[in-house]
Amino acid sequence: MAEQEWTTHERQFLRGHQKRGSELLRAIRIFLDFFRGIRRFYFLGPCVTVFGSARFGEGHPYYALAREIGAKLAGAGFTVMTGGGPGIMEAANRGARDVKGRSVGCNIQLPVEQRPNPYLDRFITLRYFFVRKVMLVKYSYAFVAMPGGFGTLDEIFETLTLIQTGKIEEFPLVLVGREYWAPLLDFMRTTLVARGTIDAADLERIAVTDSAEEVLDCIRERAMRRFGLTYGPRIRRRWWLGER
Numbered sequence: 571m572a573e574q575e576w577t578t579h580e581r582q583f584l585r586g587h588q589k590r591g592s593e594l595l596r597a598i599r600i601f602l603d604f605f606r607g608i609r610r611f612y613f614l615g616p617c618v619t620v621f622g623s624a625r626f627g628e629g630h631p632y633y634a635l636a637r638e639i640g641a642k643l644a645g646a647g648f649t650v651m652t653g654g655g656p657g658i659m660e661a662a663n664r665g666a667r668d669v670k671g672r673s674v675g676c677n678i679q680l681p682v683e684q685r686p687n688p689y690l691d692r693f694i695t696l697r698y699f700f701v702r703k704v705m706l707v708k709y710s711y712a713f714v715a716m717p718g719g720f721g722t723l724d725e726i727f728e729t730l731t732l733i734q735t736g737k738i739e740e741f742p743l744v745l746v747g748r749e750y751w752a753p754l755l756d757f758m759r760t761t762l763v764a765r766g767t768i769d770a771a772d773l774e775r776i777a778v779t780d781s782a783e784e785v786l787d788c789i790r791e792r793a794m795r796r797f798g799l800t801y802g803p804r805i806r807r808r809w810w811l812g813e814r
Contacts (some may be wrong), residue, residue, distance in 0.1 A: 596714050603667065603696050607705040610694045617651040617709045618643045618789060621725045622658025622716030624684070635714050635767045636661035637668070638782040643714075644671020651710060653678065653702070656717045660687035667691075676705045686762065702726055712742045714787040717750040725805055734772055736760075743791040751778060764810065 583596045584587065608740060620640065626632045638744045640650045640662035650666035652659035654675020666673035667689045675693040677686045696702045707713075715726050726745075732738045745751045755778065762768045777788045 572594075587629075595712065595796040599703070599763075600698060600701065603698055603701040604704070607694055607696060607701065608708075610692065611674065611705065611709055614649070614651075614674065615649050616711050617649040617674070618652045618712045618714060619706045619710040620714045620716065621653070621706075621718060621722045622662070623718035623722060624653075624655045624657035624659060624719070625719070626657045626660075629647070632658060632747065633661040635780075635782060636673055637665040638740075639714060639716075639746065639785050640665025640673070641669045641671070641784050642786045644673070647670045649674060649709075650691075651675070651706060653721075654686045654693045655684045655688060658718065660689060661712065661802075662716075663687055663689035663716075671786055678703045682693035707732065707738065708740070712744070714746060714785055716746045717747045722770065732771070733775055734757050740775060741810075742777060742788050743775060744779060744788050746779060746785060748778055748780050767787050 582592070588596075620636065620643075622632070622636060623705045626636075642665075643650050644666035649672040649746075650662050651674050652662050654663075654677035658673065663673040663675060664687075673689055674693050675686055675690045677682060677693055677695040678697060678699060679697055686695065694705070697704070703725060706725065713725075713729050715722060728742070729738075729743055733740050733743070745755075755773070755776070758768065758773055763770050763773065777784075779785060779788070
């Protein structure tokens with residue numbers, strides 16, 4: 571399907587009331603996006619999803635840190651899941667590849683094409699952002715948020731809302747980059763907590779660090795020990811490289 575065609579379909583879906591036949595067809599397209607994602611990732615081992623900006627290239631310290639985090643998570647037996655694009659996402663997937671771990675991505679169709687990064691063992695390209703977010707959450711037992719923009723903030727707050735409302739377990743959410751996230755955390759304390767729009771306990775759900783080792787320690791403690799998460803032997807790579 572041409573790029574302009576799928577972009578038009580998505581805009582029409584979000585534009586408001588449509589004819590019933592059109593709404594039904596788009597509902598079917600949404601279902602097919604979900605079906606493709608579930609089919610592709612059904613046999614994943616336990617995942618950790620890494621969020622972060624697509625704009626930090628290989629020479630940036632955040633890229634290096636995300637790559638180290640990806641390697642540590644994969645070395646511990648987790649499948650590293652990202653949005654599948656460049657920047658932080660590429661770095662985390664690359665770190666997993668460095669240690670021969672499992673690396674997957676949920677790519678998204680955009681008007682300016684976002685190509686899947688080259689360090690993915692398996693990926694899917696989805697049409698709708700909300701379907702992508704579901705896939706990034708559904709198979710993960712912990713979430714790591716590196717510095718990023720609107721998309722990363724959306725993913726962070728979506729995850730926190732799901733945890734706060736009990737839609738998912740209180741799996742760990744780790745923000746990486748103390749200096750970067752300090753203004754946001756200060757806003758939460760001095761405005762949201764102070765005015766009663768969230769509870770102080772809601773902030774305790776968030777861990778903050780600059781260390782890849784501390785990320786892994788937090789996930790081991792909270793995702794594995796608290797929830798009894800275990801995983802079996804590593805799946806042989808030749809199977810994992812099957813269908814893309």
